[in-house]
Amino acid sequence: xxxxxxxxxxxxxxxxxDLYRGTTSEHYWNMISPFGxxxxxxxxxxxxxxxxxxxxPLAMTVNFAGPLQKGTFRIRVHPVxxxxxxxxxxxxxxxxxxxxxxxxxxxxxxxxxxxxxxTESTMPDVAAPEERARYASPANVPFLQMYDVRYxxxxxxxxxxxxxxxxxxxxxxxxxxxxxxxxxxxxTFIPRLFVRKGGPTPIxxxxxxxxxxxxxxxxxxxxxxxTFAMAKANAFNGGYYDQEGKVWSRNGILLxxxxxxxxxxxxxx
Amino acid sequence: xxxxxxxxxxxxxxxxxDLYRGTTSEHYWNMISPFGxxxxxxxxxxxxxxxxxxxxPLAMTVNFAGPLQKGTFRIRVHPVxxxxxxxxxxxxxxxxxxxxxxxxxxxxxxxxxxxxxxTESTMPDVAAPEERARYASPANVPFLQMYDVRYxxxxxxxxxxxxxxxxxxxxxxxxxxxxxxxxxxxxTFIPRLFVRKGGPTPIxxxxxxxxxxxxxxxxxxxxxxxTFAMAKANAFNGGYYDQEGKVWSRNGILLxxxxxxxxxxxxxx
Numbered sequence: 001x002x003x004x005x006x007x008x009x010x011x012x013x014x015x016x017x018d019l020y021r022g023t024t025s026e027h028y029w030n031m032i033s034p035f036g037x038x039x040x041x042x043x044x045x046x047x048x049x050x051x052x053x054x055x056x057p058l059a060m061t062v063n064f065a066g067p068l069q070k071g072t073f074r075i076r077v078h079p080v081x082x083x084x085x086x087x088x089x090x091x092x093x094x095x096x097x098x099x100x101x102x103x104x105x106x107x108x109x110x111x112x113x114x115x116x117x118x119t120e121s122t123m124p125d126v127a128a129p130e131e132r133a134r135y136a137s138p139a140n141v142p143f144l145q146m147y148d149v150r151y152x153x154x155x156x157x158x159x160x161x162x163x164x165x166x167x168x169x170x171x172x173x174x175x176x177x178x179x180x181x182x183x184x185x186x187x188t189f190i191p192r193l194f195v196r197k198g199g200p201t202p203i204x205x206x207x208x209x210x211x212x213x214x215x216x217x218x219x220x221x222x223x224x225x226x227t228f229a230m231a232k233a234n235a236f237n238g239g240y241y242d243q244e245g246k247v248w249s250r251n252g253i254l255l256x257x258x259x260x261x262x263x264x265x266x267x268x269x
Numbered sequence: 270x271x272x273x274x275x276x277x278x279x280x281x282x283x284x285x286x287d288l289y290r291g292t293t294s295e296h297y298w299n300m301i302s303p304f305g306x307x308x309x310x311x312x313x314x315x316x317x318x319x320x321x322x323x324x325x326p327l328a329m330t331v332n333f334a335g336p337l338q339k340g341t342f343r344i345r346v347h348p349v350x351x352x353x354x355x356x357x358x359x360x361x362x363x364x365x366x367x368x369x370x371x372x373x374x375x376x377x378x379x380x381x382x383x384x385x386x387x388t389e390s391t392m393p394d395v396a397a398p399e400e401r402a403r404y405a406s407p408a409n410v411p412f413l414q415m416y417d418v419r420y421x422x423x424x425x426x427x428x429x430x431x432x433x434x435x436x437x438x439x440x441x442x443x444x445x446x447x448x449x450x451x452x453x454x455x456x457t458f459i460p461r462l463f464v465r466k467g468g469p470t471p472i473x474x475x476x477x478x479x480x481x482x483x484x485x486x487x488x489x490x491x492x493x494x495x496t497f498a499m500a501k502a503n504a505f506n507g508g509y510y511d512q513e514g515k516v517w518s519r520n521g522i523l524l525x526x527x528x529x530x531x532x533x534x535x536x537x538x
Contacts, residue, residue, distance in 0.1 A: 058509055059476045059530045061330040063375050065350040065357040081334040081369045085508070086475055086532065088334040088373060090359075100350045104357060106332050106373055108476050108530065112507025116535040118465070120432060121503040163389060196387070206355055207328045207377050209478045211511050211530050213504040234390040234515065235482040235523050238381025239354070240327055242480050242526060244513075246503065254504050257511060259528055261328045261377065261480050263355065266385040 004175050005146060006184070009038045010045045012075065020046045020075040024068065028143045033068050035143035036205050037184030039103060043091050044180050046077045047107055053079075054087040055111035056215040057179050062105040063207045069095055073102075085111045112215045119213070121257075123248040126152045129168035129226050137190075139200055147188050148172050156190045159198035163233040165190065174225040177249065179212070185227045185247055186210050186258035192233035192243050193264050201266050206240070208260040214253055224250035239264060273444050274415060275453070278307045279314045281344065289315045289344040293337065297412045302337050304412035305474050306453030308372060312360050314449050315346045316376055322348075323356040324380035325484040326448050331374040332476045338364055342371075354380045381484045388482070390526075392517040395421045398437035398495050406459075408469055416457050417441050425459045428467035432502040434459065443494040446518065448481070454496045454516055455479050455527035461502035461512050462533050470535050475509070477529040483522055493519035508533060
């Protein structure tokens, strides 16, 4: 049995409880740096590997402060404060002798327990992934080959006055969903500026937050290997826009909501 | 002219470029700790005071890791990495000799520039604040007296199956909007669990993110001292729920979107 390329990308060597060494993946390479989703997933993987980890991911914020280069990197994840049911983490990624981290972030892990529960954001009733064709992106970057994305509501590059899209996402080859892959799916959405402009323009994620709504027990109830995702922007303003997304399992479990701020360049009128 | 209580709460004494000393405010006290909105605003104020600060706030994440006590506290804000148009910050708040921070977080500041811009999330057409009565909260905590909140769509404690609310928010006494007050407004929304349950139940914000959509130039176009806010929850699950909000100026400028994860206790069925 061969290891899934996603698991290869997430492979870490522990140097101490808080320090992990990894290597960027050619499979999940973007234009000039790693796909941000794998960076986020690798940080999560480091915390999941940590001997002092409490519970499951509840929230994480990852800041893309500087460029990550091809090659090895060092992740530091540190449990700053551990309570009875929540644990707060600080994290960063550095390369070589660079004094400044390329990536910074924080995460919260938590233990869920019996409590009144209700999901207000339910999954819309949409066509199954088998009823839609895999989207062939005009962008030729490696990581896009690692995801099978099927839009259910529209051609994402048809332009128009709304940035909303709805799609199914699956790892290629298919892989069971877990916290790192859900985190990576949260960064696979086609950039909202491309949706508005009907084509690519220079963009770069500056900061990304994921709120997790499912714990390990809920993940065991997930069926299939697809997520269903809705995404939209609230505003494009002066070189920065936002993206909001919701991610469900195929059988309608709300897995995560996510928000990012993205740098862009667009001088069109 | 007396200083507004909000500005008193935000008053900081610089000990070095990165270190600021402040004191918790009795005006903005919550049940057992300071109102989180002032904590977030004070962190922002520290960065705004920093001699190396670049541009305006773009995004910030604040994690409530441990309890803040009444009295003095020390804020550390550090510019981790400064690019041409973005600047990444790490920050924390500590009290006394405690080795562990009570608050951690990150922020991104940015310089906006000429670019194609469009706001998709426009403000709904609603009744003016003068046409609605100030909401009298049944909760008797000091900070609620510092905000004039007027709901336009419903009684927020009427219960029901949806957590959505819409309201006008103003500082008491009225105060011009700036980045710290906008950040604080992002944490004034009545907890979504109270909305669903029709009354108070134990809750505590664990982590809060704000994405800013307006820069200093846009703030100069803001009219009035009210914000209009919409908030909702996506899911309540096993002791943690989320809250999403959007905040506009009275004349319809989208100022911020915000998301938080909240701990709660509720054993009802």
